[in-house]
Amino acid sequence: MSSEPDDPEVTARMRSAHTVACGFLGVASDAGPSGGEGQEAWGWRGRTLGRPVTGPYGPGWLRVVQSLSDKATGKLWTGPEDAEQLVPRQVPRPRLRLVRQWTEGGNAYKAELYDRAVGGAVSPTPVLVPAEPPLPAAWWSDLRMALVHLSAVHTDRTAVRQAYLDRAMPKYLAFLGGPVPTTPPSWSTAHGDLHWANLVGPELGILDWEGWGTAPAGYDAALLHAYSLGMPETAERLRHELSAILDSEEGRFAELVVTSELLQSAERGDNVELVPALRRRAREVWHRMRAGGMASH
Incomplete structure (x- = not known):
């Protein structure tokens, strides 16, 4: 995990995208409108934002990934989905339940809904x-x-x-x-x-x-x-x-x-x-x- 981005525009854009993702996947954020202390997990330079949610599978974790639209391909974009299909469950990790993608203003976003990790x-x-x-x-x-x-x-x-x-x-x-x-x-x-x-x-x-x-x-x-x-x-x-x-x-x-x-x-x-x-x-x-x-x- 990384700290909250220095750029307030990136922070606001990713939090907005997370709210949109909640609507797409039918989940409710457990972190409050601004994430709440200790309730947001930021990726490098604000590329990803994860928050706890509650949804159709119970307690979950919703992670949103951002990329420029023309770069939303390749291994970094598909890694979690590939792991869900190919890596055996003997390697413990939260299960990936739902994925949704969309584009907005030249950016591509991917929402990934996981089971919430224990601990x-x-x-x-x-x-x-x-x-x-x-x-x-x-x-x-x-x-x-x-x-x-x-x-x-x-x-x-x-x-x-x-x-x-x-x-x-x-x-x-x-x-x-x-x-x-x-x-x-x-x-x-x-x-x-x-x-x-x-x-x-x-x-x-x-x-x-x-x-x-x-x-x-x-x-x-x-x-x-x-x-x-x-x-x-x-x-x-x-x-x-x-x-x-x-x-x-x-x-x-x-x-x-x-x-x-x-x-x-x-x-x-x-x-x-x-x-x-x-x-x-x-x-x-x-x-x-x-x-x-x-x-x-």
Whole structure:
């Protein structure tokens, strides 16, 4: 989740679109006319807005997505619907019930009505804050199994492209002081945006399936670990719980992929506070890869 957009016009337009969506889908907002504190979930730069609602399936969550009309295609536009059809229910997530699209003033909108998740997001932001979450052992076990089931899904969707790895990894990992491999040991299917604001607890749920698809194996675990680096106890717990992934050749490569991505996004001002920890972790992973011989491949 992100904060409310800085542009008041975007805020007003998205809230208006959400009201329109409620009418289309026959649901009533539970958040009040302006969302209410803690009752709105904004996407990056106001591209999406979600609010709790009540409708024909009981308590729900209505998410509205905006795009320019000529760009309302492709994987980000169809991701949740594709996930509903292709990702098995062993990967816990709110069920997508209804979808409605419309256009207005050069913008395309999509309304997605989900079952309401049990519990709440582990963190209000992708980076874990404000405290170490008291997640039960069952949550971690369910996460491990969810990643196993998801990795086996067959899809032609792509979350991370080889061309990006070839371009970004040498640039953003130059501080490691040696040639960095850019071809992953293997590929598998990933959520693609597995951070703490997209995870529900204390009963596991995985939200926001826009960008899922193939990625270097271990990508989801590596991304979640990177977003945990500001909370040492949780990062250590995650390394323990997902050690089968993160301690593997695939997991170490995936951590370098994620480091490249987050260092690039930090140049745009995103999560700058993670940069020192990302660099330290990348050096640790790099040394282990070299000791294992992977860095020379």
